[in-house]
Amino acid sequence: MRLTHDTPLFPLRKGTIARQAHVDLPPGTFEEEFARQGFYGRTSHLYRRHPVTSWTRIEGPLRPRSYDLNRLAWNRSLGDGLFGCAEPAFSPICFLHNEDVALHWVAPQSMDFFYRNGDGDDVYFIHAGAGRLDCSFGFLDYAQGDYLVIPRGTTYRFLPDGQAQRYLLIESASEITIPDRNQLGPNALFDPAMIDTPELGDYREEAGREWAVHIKRRNRITQVIYPFNPNDAVGWKGDLTVWRINVKDIRPVTSHRYHLPPSAHSTFLGRNLVICSFLPRPFEAEEGAMRVPFFHCNIDFDEVLFYSSGHFFSREGIGPGMVTWHPQGIHHGPHPKAIAAARDKESTDEIAVMVDTARPLEATGAADGVENENYWASWR
Numbered sequence: 001m002r003l004t005h006d007t008p009l010f011p012l013r014k015g016t017i018a019r020q021a022h023v024d025l026p027p028g029t030f031e032e033e034f035a036r037q038g039f040y041g042r043t044s045h046l047y048r049r050h051p052v053t054s055w056t057r058i059e060g061p062l063r064p065r066s067y068d069l070n071r072l073a074w075n076r077s078l079g080d081g082l083f084g085c086a087e088p089a090f091s092p093i094c095f096l097h098n099e100d101v102a103l104h105w106v107a108p109q110s111m112d113f114f115y116r117n118g119d120g121d122d123v124y125f126i127h128a129g130a131g132r133l134d135c136s137f138g139f140l141d142y143a144q145g146d147y148l149v150i151p152r153g154t155t156y157r158f159l160p161d162g163q164a165q166r167y168l169l170i171e172s173a174s175e176i177t178i179p180d181r182n183q184l185g186p187n188a189l190f191d192p193a194m195i196d197t198p199e200l201g202d203y204r205e206e207a208g209r210e211w212a213v214h215i216k217r218r219n220r221i222t223q224v225i226y227p228f229n230p231n232d233a234v235g236w237k238g239d240l241t242v243w244r245i246n247v248k249d250i251r252p253v254t255s256h257r258y259h260l261p262p263s264a265h266s267t268f269l270g271r272n273l274v275i276c277s278f279l280p281r282p283f284e285a286e287e288g289a290m291r292v293p294f295f296h297c298n299i300d301f302d303e304v305l306f307y308s309s310g311h312f313f314s315r316e317g318i319g320p321g322m323v324t325w326h327p328q329g330i331h332h333g334p335h336p337k338a339i340a341a342a343r344d345k346e347s348t349d350e351i352a353v354m355v356d357t358a359r360p361l362e363a364t365g366a367a368d369g370v371e372n373e374n375y376w377a378s379w380r
Contacts (some may be wrong), residue, residue: 021045022259024288027180032331033294038274038301038356039261052295052331053379062330066375067095067367069166070321085115085170085214085221090158092169095367096304096325098359100272103304104130104169105322111157114230116219117150123170123268123275124148127308127321131160136231137241138198145247145308145351149176149268151240155213157231166321168306170355174271184253189267194249195233197241203232217246247351256285259294262354272358274301280310282347291343293328295333301356302327310350317378324375328360335378 016026025031035043039369043305058064072093083094083102089111092104106124114134130143135156142148150156152175158165181188205228213224268275281290303326312318316337326332363371 015047017045017047020258022290022294023257023286025290029187031290031294032333033261033296034299035296036300038298038358039263041300051333051336051379052297053333053378056166058376060068062327063376064327064330064332065325065363065367066372067325068317068321068370069168069323070374071370072105072366080195083219084117084216087111087113087214089113090115093366094364095323095370096361096363098302098357098361099227099269100173100355100359101361102171103361104171105264106167106169107165108158108160108167109165110159113212113214114155114157116155116213116215117152117171118215119152119219120173121152121176121270122148122154123172123176125168125170125306125308127166127168127306129160129163129165129167131158131165131240133157133198134159134231135198135238135242136233138200138233140196140198140242140244142244143246147245147247148182148242148269149244150242151175154242156242168308168353170353172270172272172273177269178273179266179269188251188253190250194245196244200234200236203229203234205229205232208371246278246330247279249273250279251281252277252281253334254281256282257289258347258353259284259290259292262293262333262356265354272353274356276354276356278305278348278350278352278354280347280351283345292334297331298326298328300328301358302361303332304355304357304361306353306355308351308353310348310352312350312352315378317375322372325361325363333379336380 018025026047029047032046032048032052034046035041036189089109092106094102094104096103098320126142126144126146128144133140133142133156136154162348211226211229213230215222215224262276265276265278266274267277307318307320307322309320316335
């Protein structure tokens, strides 16, 4: 995926426009951002007389959709093995996928076997619960709000505590990396010193015990049985490992005069996908500056938002554990009530994870069963 673009030679201007995008819109107009490469590329702004989401009906597959993942977590039979392990203790339920990424809902129990993904890197966002990850590199405790980044080929298992567990799993076919902060400097968003890695524990063999490793490759599971614990490393060194960062240690880039695009909140990159974190931050303070996401058309990316906690200032009727999906080719923007609600607040309090994909996503049957059918009409 390109995250840079050529410098435009001559930005053009026609008709009634705002001098500065997202600030002091001409009276009676609604601004639409028309941008390539998911806000990283060439961009124009159109000033319209009506919101682009003021439709009366949508007929066809590009209808914006919303899913309530809370209803998925209770039905383990949906974890049918098509996208991974189907053991009762660990049965990810895939709800959206394409060639580059698959999004799953996971509610693991304590695992007496190990899992290894041979298809891609696994990024877990811990929506609820806590526990310990037992992996090739040692042990790593995790809690609500943590991201766990697990490279392809790592052998691991979850040992959750007694709480209810709910994780968002973003499975990337390519290696997950960190965006270049460019002129912001290497410590922007989060200082790399905030990253935690596994610690080796006391290795204890259990005589007479066999251990199974469930290896996922091309969405099929192979079980390899060992007469010893396969996570038996007594040391490791290098720059490839499992790592963790909590959202409380990510510090959003903000501007009190200008509403920054989602690209400013990028946390991880993969091939043809971006993972962003929307976290509590001050609202734009300058009079005339937009305080909610602008209307835009997804030209090059599907946009998926997972809502974890707080009040989601750009959406009404959305609660923790829900997902919205806006496909390429159709507009979206803030809900009318959200625009009014943002005027009287000083800051956001939401925690949400966004996944933008360059290739179109497809919903699974599991997602169809928990869709909020009237979401497309929520802009009225």
